[in-house]
Each structure stands twice: as structure tokens, then as C-alpha cells.
Amino acid sequence: MNLKISPTIDEILEKGADFGGIDREEALRLMSLDLHSPETYALMQTANWMSREQFKGKAENHFHIGVNVAPCPLNCAFCSLAENVGIFTEHTEFGEEKIVNWAKLAESRNADALNIMTTGNFSLQRILDIGRLLKSAVSTPLVANTRDISHKEGEQLLDAGYVGAYHSVRLGEGRDTPLKIDKRIRTIQVLKDVGLRWMNCVEPVAPEHRHEEIVDLMFLARKYGATYSGVMRRINFPGSPMEKYGMITELEMAKMVAVSRLVMGDAPRAHCTHEPHSVSLIAGANLFFPEVGSSPRDGMSDTEEGRGKGIDACRLLQTEMHLDPDSPSNCF
Numbered sequence: 001m002n003l004k005i006s007p008t009i010d011e012i013l014e015k016g017a018d019f020g021g022i023d024r025e026e027a028l029r030l031m032s033l034d035l036h037s038p039e040t041y042a043l044m045q046t047a048n049w050m051s052r053e054q055f056k057g058k059a060e061n062h063f064h065i066g067v068n069v070a071p072c073p074l075n076c077a078f079c080s081l082a083e084n085v086g087i088f089t090e091h092t093e094f095g096e097e098k099i100v101n102w103a104k105l106a107e108s109r110n111a112d113a114l115n116i117m118t119t120g121n122f123s124l125q126r127i128l129d130i131g132r133l134l135k136s137a138v139s140t141p142l143v144a145n146t147r148d149i150s151h152k153e154g155e156q157l158l159d160a161g162y163v164g165a166y167h168s169v170r171l172g173e174g175r176d177t178p179l180k181i182d183k184r185i186r187t188i189q190v191l192k193d194v195g196l197r198w199m200n201c202v203e204p205v206a207p208e209h210r211h212e213e214i215v216d217l218m219f220l221a222r223k224y225g226a227t228y229s230g231v232m233r234r235i236n237f238p239g240s241p242m243e244k245y246g247m248i249t250e251l252e253m254a255k256m257v258a259v260s261r262l263v264m265g266d267a268p269r270a271h272c273t274h275e276p277h278s279v280s281l282i283a284g285a286n287l288f289f290p291e292v293g294s295s296p297r298d299g300m301s302d303t304e305e306g307r308g309k310g311i312d313a314c315r316l317l318q319t320e321m322h323l324d325p326d327s328p329s330n331c332f
């Protein structure tokens with residue numbers, strides 16, 4: 001068995017481990033490594049070392065609450081909430097008492113943030129109401145995960161108690177979605193301008209995506225200084241129009257989590273992956289999204305009763321991998 005790694009890859013890993021970032025060609029070189037090669041394990045080991053060093057063994061849990069279920073007319077091809085998929089036909093919103101109870105559960109388990117997710121056609125006014133409601137009920141930082149917003153709307157989110165926003169240029173943006181890349185990037189700039197922390201993930205990664213488009217989104221996150229930016233794979237819910245393309249495995253995702261960790265260098269406060277699993281926790285990831293309520297990956301209206309992993313399960317995965325979910329967040 002050959003355990004020696006190529007000198008060229010060794011040089012890239014050494015450079016990455018200095019936290020200064022790597023360049024696009026180097027990232028593409030890492031993306032093309034054989035999954036079971038010693039180089040891939042050295043890559044994951046390097047990313048693992050970087051995160052444990054920089055984040056001091058902290059495991060983050062940003063608790064996703066999907067507050068509404070609706071047939072979304074934006075029809076992103078990878079989303080179970082898309083109107084044309086036909087899974088959800090009625091507009092419903094989880095009640096305020098339920099949302100507050102979820103938030104209190106998250107707070108009691110030391111969640112580091114609440115990610116308040118809505119469909120793309122949900123009322124901003126209701127997002128603001130929910131922000132004010134949760135701000136008065138729990139002390140966990142609030143992150144909004146909604147549509148593109150203007151400067152005025154960004155300021156309203158801040159006033160309502162949100163301290164950050166999850167927002168990504170998705171893989172296949174403009175092809176698998178009706179949204180323009182420029183508009184998505186404009187919203188990132190809005191978040192920076194108004195002082196909301198920008199949270200990102202390279203997503204939803206799937207077998208048909210070229211390495212170049214995946215890597216370009218990693219560099220977008222570094223360029224705009226994302227608070228975190230790891231990798232999430234696409235989940236093909238039953239009946240998904242993307243089923244024909246298949247899904248990447250957790251191990252393939254972990255390798256990309258590691259590449260994005262080297263790309264991000266010293267910029268991030270955490271490094272995410274989704275859905276929660278062990279192997280990426282030794283490849284540079286330290287942030288999970290436990291999930292309740294609606295989810296674009298689930299055919300169940302409450303993912304707590306579907307494929308969503310709860311916060312106790314996430315905490316267990318993290319402690320089993322020697323990460324501490326109870327120490328203070330590095331993100332806020």
C-alpha cells in the first residue's frame with residue numbers, strides 16, 4: 001500500500017494550512033483527487049486541523065425553523081416546496097406558540113443561532129413579526145433565511161432583532177431556479193452594507209455540477225467574507241425532478257467540505273455541512289443545522305417527523321467526534 005502523497009498536493013496543503021487561502025487552480029486540483037487516495041485523507045486531515053485550531057474545538061448548532069409551508073411559485077428544481085412538484089398545495093404557517101416552543105427547545109440545548117427559514121414568497125412583515133416575537137422569548141441569535149432583500153428591508157430585519165442572514169447563490173442559479181446570479185450577489189452586498197452577518201453554504205451540490213462551478217462559489221464566499229461557508233448536498237426527495245441525476249455521497253461531500261475549508265483560510269468563524277453526518281466533522285466542518293418545521297428537502301410538512309435531524313442527535317454526533325457544542329459560539 002502506498003501512503004506517500006504527491007509533493008505537489010503536499011505543497012498545496014502546506015499553503016492551505018497557513019490560513020492564507022489557496023488559489024482556484026489549486027482548489028480544482030484538490031477537487032479532482034481520487035476519493036480513496038492518501039492525498040484525499042491528507043486534505044481532510046489538514047482541514048480538520050485548521051478548524052479545530054481556529055474554532056478551538058467548538059461545535060456549532062444553528063437551529064433551522066421552517067416557519068411556513070406553501071407551494072412556492074419560484075419553482076426551484078431541487079425544492080420540495082416548489083409549486084410545480086405538487087407535494088404541498090396549501091399555504092400554512094406554524095403557530096407562534098409552536099415556533100416559540102421550538103426556539104426554547106433550541107435555547108435549552110445551547111443552540112448557537114436560530115435560522116428562520118421561509119419560502120420565497122413569504123411576507124417580510126411576518127418575518128419581522130416572528131423576529132420580534134423570538135427576540136422577546138429567547139436570547140439565541142436570530143438569522144433570517146428568506147428571499148432577496150433591499151437595503152431598507154435589511155435594516156428592518158436588524159430592527160426586528162435579526163443579526164444575520166443566510167443567503168446563497170445556489171448551484172444552477174438561473175438554470176434550475178428563476179433567479180439571477182447578479183441579484184443574489186446584490187443581496188449579499190446589502191447584508192454587508194447594513195451590518196447583517198452573511199451566512200453561506202455551497203449548495204445544493206449534486207453529481208451533475210462541474211468542479212469549476214462548485215469551486216467558483218467557494219471563492220465567492222471568500223471574496224465577500226462569509227461568516228461560514230461549507231458544503232451541503234442536494235437531497236432528492238421522492239418525486240424530485242432531479243432524481244435522474246442522483247446524489248453525491250457523504251464521503252464525496254466531506255472531501256468538498258475540506259476543499260472549501262482550505263479556500264476560506266482565516267476568513268470564517270465556522271464551517272458548515274448539511275445534512276448532519278460524522279465524516280465531515282473530521283474534514284473541517286464544525287457547524288450543523290438541526291431542523292424542524294418546513295424543509296426544501298422533505299416531503300413532510302414538518303421535517304421533525306421526516307428526515308430532519310433534531311438537536312440532540314446533532315449534539316451527539318459532535319461530541320462523539322470530540323467537538324464541544326456547549327462552548328460559546330465563534331459566529332456572533
Ligand code: SF4
Binds near residue numbers: 072074075081119120
Ligand atoms: S428554494 Fe425557496 S424560492 Fe426556491 S422554490 Fe423552494 S422555497 Fe421557493
